[in-house]
Amino acid sequence: MSIFAKFEDIQKTLAGLSQTGQNPLDVRFDEIRSPVEGFVGGRRVLLFGTSNYLGLTFDADCIEAGVQMLRRSGTGTTGSRIANGTYAGHASLEQQLAQFYGKRSAMVFSTGYQANLGLISALAGRDDHLFIDADSHASIYDACRLSSAEIIRFRHNDADDLARRIGRLKDRPGCRIIVTEGIYSMLGDTAPLREIAAVKRETGSYLIVDEAHSMGVLGARGRGLCEAADVEADVDFVVGTFSKSLGAVGGFAVSDLEGFDILRVAARPYMFTASLPPSIVATVSAALTRIQRDGSLGARVRTNGQRLYDGLKKAGFALGPQPNPVVAVKMPDRDTAVTFWKQLLDEGIYLNLALPPATPASMALLRSSVNALHTDEQIDCAIAAISRVGMRLGVINAAPAKQRAERAEKLALPAE
Amino acid sequence: MHPITGWGKLTQRQEAIRAQIIEVLGAMIPAGVPVSDKTRIARDLGLDSVAIMDFVMELEERFDILIPLDQIADVETIRDLSKAVEVLVRDAA
Numbered sequence: 001m002s003i004f005a006k007f008e009d010i011q012k013t014l015a016g017l018s019q020t021g022q023n024p025l026d027v028r029f030d031e032i033r034s035p036v037e038g039f040v041g042g043r044r045v046l047l048f049g050t051s052n053y054l055g056l057t058f059d060a061d062c063i064e065a066g067v068q069m070l071r072r073s074g075t076g077t078t079g080s081r082i083a084n085g086t087y088a089g090h091a092s093l094e095q096q097l098a099q100f101y102g103k104r105s106a107m108v109f110s111t112g113y114q115a116n117l118g119l120i121s122a123l124a125g126r127d128d129h130l131f132i133d134a135d136s137h138a139s140i141y142d143a144c145r146l147s148s149a150e151i152i153r154f155r156h157n158d159a160d161d162l163a164r165r166i167g168r169l170k171d172r173p174g175c176r177i178i179v180t181e182g183i184y185s186m187l188g189d190t191a192p193l194r195e196i197a198a199v200k201r202e203t204g205s206y207l208i209v210d211e212a213h214s215m216g217v218l219g220a221r222g223r224g225l226c227e228a229a230d231v232e233a234d235v236d237f238v239v240g241t242f243s244k245s246l247g248a249v250g251g252f253a254v255s256d257l258e259g260f261d262i263l264r265v266a267a268r269p270y271m272f273t274a275s276l277p278p279s280i281v282a283t284v285s286a287a288l289t290r291i292q293r294d295g296s297l298g299a300r301v302r303t304n305g306q307r308l309y310d311g312l313k314k315a316g317f318a319l320g321p322q323p324n325p326v327v328a329v330k331m332p333d334r335d336t337a338v339t340f341w342k343q344l345l346d347e348g349i350y351l352n353l354a355l356p357p358a359t360p361a362s363m364a365l366l367r368s369s370v371n372a373l374h375t376d377e378q379i380d381c382a383i384a385a386i387s388r389v390g391m392r393l394g395v396i397n398a399a400p401a402k403q404r405a406e407r408a409e410k411l412a413l414p415a416e
Numbered sequence: 417m418h419p420i421t422g423w424g425k426l427t428q429r430q431e432a433i434r435a436q437i438i439e440v441l442g443a444m445i446p447a448g449v450p451v452s453d454k455t456r457i458a459r460d461l462g463l464d465s466v467a468i469m470d471f472v473m474e475l476e477e478r479f480d481i482l483i484p485l486d487q488i489a490d491v492e493t494i495r496d497l498s499k500a501v502e503v504l505v506r507d508a509a
Contacts, residue, residue: 129484134469134470134473144485144486145486149486150482150484150486150487151484151485151486152476152482152483152484152485153469153472153473153485155473165476165482168476168480168481168482168508169482356464356466357464357465357466357467362464362466362467
């Protein structure tokens with residue numbers, strides 16, 4: 001028997017995905033021309049699925065900072081943070097992050113995935129208890145597997161359920177550590193952070209918030225949902241990534257707790273991997289400086305998210321529960337989702353196909369994200385294309401939702 | 417013998433728990449799928465990793481217990497699960 005026999009089910013799923021002639025997992029961009037435009041298979045596509053929320057990947061200052069540092073410090077550090085991989089830039093970026101969040105300390109990791117892996121697995125020891133949202137990102141689940149704590153899931157975004165589950169521990173020893181996210185990447189919904197922070201206080205737990213999709217997007221200063229919900233003082237650790245709003249790669253954790261720096265010699269995903277190349281550190285620092293100086297990008301991406309959400313809702317699509325820069329369109333089934341995704345690509349719109357088990361409640365989703373550089377015309381163009389394909393495939397009716405609602409009202413029928 | 421996966425007759429209490437487990441499971445799988453002591457939860461019922469975790473969450477509600485995800489690694493069959501839940505119910509009291 002082949003060593004790959006265990007992947008038979010995945011193989012079958014992959015074969016199904018390829019039936020449209022384009023495997024969604026095998027998309028190659030021949031060229032990316034800007035944060036909103038690329039080329040796939042010789043075709044120009046508008047990018048509506050890159051999580052590049054502030055559109056900083058082509059920012060002139062970021063590029064210049066990166067190029068200069070590349071020339072000055074070389075292509076890579078070739079070493080771990082605790083060996084030869086800490087340069088002045090890594091240390092100053094940590095200071096800049098701590099200052100940005102108004103916290104005492106920050107640690108920079110080589111990816112966002114490793115930031116969760118390192119922070120959570122090191123914090124949660126043998127007698128501790130991790131309470132994670134059921135819809136947590138894979139990096140949080142993997143962090144749990146790497147830790148030696150007990151892992152309990154609570155119902156997605158349900159603070160009462162969290163409190164009930166923590167209560168079941170009664171007086172058992174060990175720290176209680178709650179893990180939640182700012183914006184959830186699949187449906188674009190936010191955590192009820194005020195309620196969760198209240199549970200944290202009442203139960204004497206610690207609270208970790210992953211702001212991967214909300215840093216730079218939410219909050220007046222771009223500090224994420226913790227800032228927007230005014231609970232920053234309750235949050236013990238903020239985790240985030242450089243690969244979305246900051247347009248590069250890498251991750252971080254910040255905290256106000258004394259003793260935080262011990263994690264530098266306890267978090268294995270921090271210690272046993274090469275540090276970020278100095279040129280990346282330089283682009284990230286430039287991007288963070290831009291956010292600190294200019295709040296308009298965050299406001300713009302929120303407005304753009306609202307425009308896409310409203311347009312698709314009006315067209316009659318079933319969407320995630322709230323407007324945010326991540327806008328998820330719910331598909332009736334997997335096959336329709338795959339066909340829909342391919343037809344959109346042919347129409348010149350690229351977005352993400354999200355399928356179970358990566359999605360909540362086994363939903364098939366078309367997951368789009370806007371950035372601050374999308375124009376109103378580009379967003380309207382995406383709405384029109386998604387609506388065209390939606391009608392063609394029968395996902396929405398030809399008559400717009402508003403007309404149907406008016407007709408129902410006229411005929412004294414209950415709403416659909 | 418392993419406390420969870422070892423063979424041996426289920427106690428009356430474990431059988432009562434098994435009945436409730438099967439009832440909870442019934443709401444999550446297609447009607448008519450047979451479930452017995454030896455049913456392997458992941459492999460025989462076609463539940464993916466998330467569906468299994470959701471099933472565990474429902475059991476936590478039903479029995480008012482915590483079932484840590486790291487502890488269900490040893491659980492393969494309905495029989496294993498019945499024994500594991502019985503221990504957790506006892507410890508929670």
